[in-house]
Each structure stands twice: as C-alpha cells, then as structure tokens.
Amino acid sequence: MSDSSPARPAVRRRAATRERLLDAAREVLAREGIQGASVEHICDQAGFTRGAFYSNFGSKDDLVLALLDQERERMFTALRAAADPASYEGLDVVEAFGVMIDRFLLMQPQDREWFLVNAEFQLRGVRDDAVGRAFVEAWRQVRADFEDFMSTVLQTLRLRLTVSVSHAATILMGTYESALREALIEDRPIDLGLLKGTLPLLLLTVTEPAV
Structure with a gap:
C-alpha cells in the first residue's frame, strides 16, 4: 500500500485523535481526579464527541x-x-x-x-x-x-x-x-x-x- 493510499491519512487522524484525548485526560484527571473525571469532561477538554472517544477507547x-x-x-x-x-x-x-x-x-x-x-x-x-x-x-x-x-x-x-x-x-x-x-x-x-x-x-x- 502506497503512502498516498486513503488509509494513511485516516490512520494519522486516528492517532492524532487518540493523542489529543490522552492529553485532555491528563489535564482533567489532574484537575478532577480519576473518580470525578467523566468521559464528557475529557471529550469537552479535547474538543471531540463521545463517538470519537469510543472509537479509540472502550471505556474511561x-x-x-x-x-x-x-x-x-x-x-x-x-x-x-x-x-x-x-x-x-x-x-x-x-x-x-x-x-x-x-x-x-x-x-x-x-x-x-x-x-x-x-x-x-x-x-x-x-x-x-x-x-x-x-x-x-x-x-x-x-x-x-x-x-x-x-x-x-x-x-x-x-x-x-x-x-x-x-x-x-x-x-x-x-x-x-x-x-x-x-x-x-x-x-x-x-x-x-x-x-x-x-x-x-x-x-x-x-x-x-x-x-
């Protein structure tokens, strides 16, 4: 598969989304704790929907x-x-x-x-x-x-x-x-x-x- 394949940008976007969710989780967990942090708060911090979250992670x-x-x-x-x-x-x-x-x-x-x-x-x-x-x-x-x-x-x-x-x-x-x-x-x-x-x-x- 060549680098110009449509799959390549999709893989990069998915990796970038995952990275942003992890960075957002870091901030929210530091601020609210593991128990207090919700998927919604993490998504809001990252600027993504719950759908984007669950396409990368099965749960918080x-x-x-x-x-x-x-x-x-x-x-x-x-x-x-x-x-x-x-x-x-x-x-x-x-x-x-x-x-x-x-x-x-x-x-x-x-x-x-x-x-x-x-x-x-x-x-x-x-x-x-x-x-x-x-x-x-x-x-x-x-x-x-x-x-x-x-x-x-x-x-x-x-x-x-x-x-x-x-x-x-x-x-x-x-x-x-x-x-x-x-x-x-x-x-x-x-x-x-x-x-x-x-x-x-x-x-x-x-x-x-x-x-």
Whole structure:
C-alpha cells in the first residue's frame, strides 16, 4: 500500500485523535481526579464527541490505563537518553550522576500535572479496584525496568551493589519523589543541588568498585 493510499491519512487522524484525548485526560484527571473525571469532561477538554472517544477507547478505564502506559514510556525514554554513556565518559561517579540528573530533568521537567495524576493512581492501587490492580502491576513493571536500567548504568560505571537492587532503587526513587513533592507543595523548582549532592553519595554508600 502506497503512502498516498486513503488509509494513511485516516490512520494519522486516528492517532492524532487518540493523542489529543490522552492529553485532555491528563489535564482533567489532574484537575478532577480519576473518580470525578467523566468521559464528557475529557471529550469537552479535547474538543471531540463521545463517538470519537469510543472509537479509540472502550471505556474511561481503558483510557486511564493507556495514559499510564504512555507516561511510563516517556519517563524511560528520558532516562535512557540521560544515561547515554557518551555524555559522561571519563567522569567520576559523582560527576557522571550530576550530568545524568541534569539531562533527565531537562528531558523530563518538573510536572505538577502528572504528579497529581500519579497520586490518583496510587490511591486506586491502595483501594484495590480494577484500575488500582492494573496500576499495581504497571508499577511493578516500572520498578523492574528501573532496576534493570540502574544495573546497566552501574555496570558502565564499573560499580556493583552491596545491597539488593530493589533496596537501592527504593532509596534513589524515594529521594527523588520526596524532593519533587516538596518542590510542588512549596511551588518552587526542584532542588537540583540537593539531588546532585545527595543521589550520587547515596549510591556510593551502597556500591563498591567492580573487580
């Protein structure tokens, strides 16, 4: 089938509609929460009819979970790009992690909207409904992906962990999330100095040179 086929523009339009619905859902969920957000509000935000919504998603829950998948992929795309070995070649561990943090925050800037949506997902996970259980499974995959990513970076830096990779991931992710939460609550930029001064040192306390 050639690029001039009538099917090509239709596929692109469908993809663009889906993207606009996901962007609209992000805004509405941050403003109203998962429970309060309705299909009608999401459609109004996107400028589409309910027909357009249901031609792309079977239900609001389907859209919510698609949004979770999209944001997870965005985060790991930014992480992988930030940890490109070419960007920190020849640097010591502290300098290397400083470069990675700078690059990650440039590619994945402070995001109040997604923080609110993610908090909604966490509440659903605690409540253990259908969306919550799907979130828990997705979060487990995020953790596993992050642990694999961290192990690869440490191997590149010729370090090995002296604690379990799960414990190390909890330390690093928890420190970042705490710094982000405080910044958003206090309506200020995230404390880059804190992250660049703390995360590498935390990592050094749980690693040793690989032999």
